[in-house]
Amino acid sequence: MDKIIIENLSLQYADGIESLRGISLNIREKAVTVLFGPAGGGKSTLLRCLNRLNDLTEVKASSGKILIDGKNILDPDVDVIALRRKIGMVFARPVVLPLSIRGNLTYGLELAGEKRRSKLEEAVERSLKLAALWEEVNDRLDDPAIALSGGQQQRLCLARSLALQPEIILLDEPTSGLDPISTGKVEAALQELKKEYTIILVPHSVQQAARTADYAAFFLQGELIEYGEGQSLFTAPRQKRTEEYVTGRFG
Amino acid sequence: MKRLLSLNRHLVQQIGYTALTLMAVATVLPIIAVVIYILIQGLPAISTEFLTGFPHDGMRAGGILPAIIGTLYLTVGTAIFSVPLGIAAAIYLAEYASDTPLTRTIRIAIINLAGIPSVVYGLFGLGLFVIFLNFGTSILAASLTLSIMTLPVIISTAEESLRSVPQAFRTVSISLGATRWQTIRRIVLKEALPGILTGVILGLERAAGETAPILFTGAAFFLPRLPHSPFDATMALPYHLFVISTQVPEMPIQIQYGTALVLLVFVLTMNVIATVIRSRARAKRQW
Secondary structure, three states: OEEEEEEEEEEEEOOOOEEEEEEEEEEEOOOEEEEEOOOOOOHHHHHHHHOOHHHHOOEEEEEEEEEEOOEEOOOOOOOHHHHHHHEEEEOOOOOOOOOEHHHHHHHHHHHOOOOOHHHHHHHHHHHHHHOOOHHHHOOOOOOEHHHOOHHHHHHHHHHHHHOOOOOEEEEEOOOOOOOHHHHHHHHHHHHHHOOOOEEEEEOOOHHHHHHHOOEEEEEEOOEEEEEEEHHHHHHOOOOHHHHHHHOOOOO | OHHHHHHHHHHHHHHHHHHHHHHHHHHHHHHHHHHHHHHHHHHHHOOHHHHHOOEEOOOOEEOOHHHHHHHHHHHHHHHHHHHHHHHHHHHHHHHHOOOOHHHHHHHHHHHHHOOOOHHHHHHHHHHHHHHHOOOOOOHHHHHHHHHHHHHHHHHHHHHHHHHOOOHHHHHHHHHOOOOHHHHHHHHHHHHHHHHHHHHHHHHHHHHHHOOHHHHOOOEOOOOOOOOOOOOOOEOOHHHHHHHHHHOOOOOOHHHHHHHHHHHHHHHHHHHHHHHHHHHHHHHHOOO
16 A cells, blocks of 8 residues: 655755655555665655655745645645654654653653653653663663663654654664664664554665665655665666666766 | 974973963953952941941941842842843744844844943933833833843843754754744753853843943932832942942942942852853753
C-alpha cells in the first residue's frame, strides 16, 4: 500500500536555488524507503516538505502535491501541528532539548495536551525500548539529556519522535556523526520499527543505503533519477548515472 | 650571539607581558580606590539611626530612610513598566520580526535611545508625564521616565540572549508539533532567562543610580514622611546626595559619604546578583 504519493513536486528557495524538480514518487507503508545521492540533490528538502518544516524557510515557489493517506498536505488549510505529530523527524546532528531524558520524551505529548502521568510514563518506556535505549538509561531518566553520549542522544531523538506514536518517521542522515556500533544500533532499531511505521531515511553513505533499503530513490541535483526496490536498484541499476554513483565513480 | 638574541627576545616578551599586566591592573585601581575611599569616609556614619531614621536639623543630622525607601520604590516602579515591555519587545524582535525596513528602524531607534543623555529623558518625562498626563511630580512619573531610559538596555540584552539560543532547538520543537509560541515559552525563554535577568538587573541598577531623570519628575528635596501613593513625590538616594552635597551649608561630611556608601552598596549588590546569575547559568549551560 502506498502511504505517501508525491505528484510532480517542485520547489525553489528564496535565494534562487532550485531544490526539487518535478518529483513524483510513491512511498510504501511499513517499509524503509531510502533517498540517496550526492549532497545538494534535494533529499533533505523533500523530507522537510513531508512534515512542512520548510514552512520555516523562505521558499519562493512550490508546486505539486503530496498526498498522505489521500489528503494533500500542502493545502493551506492543513493542520500542520497535527501533521507534525503524525510524522516524526530525526536530524543529522542529535539535538536533545535542554531538558531531562524524560522531559525530552514527554515534550511532544505534553504539548498535545496529555497530562496523565501513567500515559506519559508508558510512552517513555515504550519509545525508549523501541529505540533500543531503555536498558542504558532507565535508571537515570531525570538526568539531563545532554549527559548522554552522542549515539545515545541520537537514539533518544528517535525515541522522542516515537513517543508521539507517529505513522511516518523521517530520518535525515541520522548516523552521520555516530561511531559504527551506535550506527548499527540505530539501523537495527529501524529494521524493527518498519514493521509498524513508514520510514523514510536519507542515509549518510551508499553502503548504508544498500544495507537498509527496502525501496530506494536516487536523487541528483533536484531530480529523481531512479526509483525501485532496494535489491535491484543497488545490484542492477537501470540508469547509467545511478550505476556510476552506486559504484563510486562520482559523488 | 644566537643565544644572546634569543635571550633578548625572551626579555622583550617579558617586558611586554609585564606592561600589559600593569595596564590591566591600572584600570581596576580607580574602582578599588573609589570603593575604599567611600568606605573609609562613609562607614563612621552608618548606624541603625542613619539607616532607619528621618533626616532632621535641616538634614544635617538623623537618617536617610526616606531616600532609601524612595530609591527602592523607584527601582520597583521602573521594573514594573520596563521589564514586561522590554522582554516582550525583545521577543518580537528576536523571534517574530522579519528583516524589514520597519524592524530595522526599530532596532536603530533602540540603539540610539541608549545614547540619549539622561537629563534629556528627565525633561521629556517632565513634559509628557508630569505636565501633559498630569501625574504631577510623582513616583509614577519618575518611574515611567526611568523606564524609558532603561528599556533600550533591557531590550538589546534580552534580544541578544534570545538570539544566542541555538536555532536547532526551535526546529526540533516545531517538528515535535509545538507552535512557535510554545517553543519560545518552554524552550527559548527558559534558556535565555539568565541573560535576560542580567540585562534587567544592569538596566535597573542604572535607573537606581540616576539623578537627572528624576530631578524634574519625582524627586523631592525633603519630605517629612514616606510617600503614600504612586502620585506622591519621593526622596531618592542619588538626588539626596546631590542636595546635601551642594545645597545645604555646613553639612557634616560623613553624612554625605554615608549616603554615597549606601547608594554604592545598593547598586553593587544588584551587580553581584547579576554576576552570580550569569556565571551560574554559564556553568549549567548545556550547549
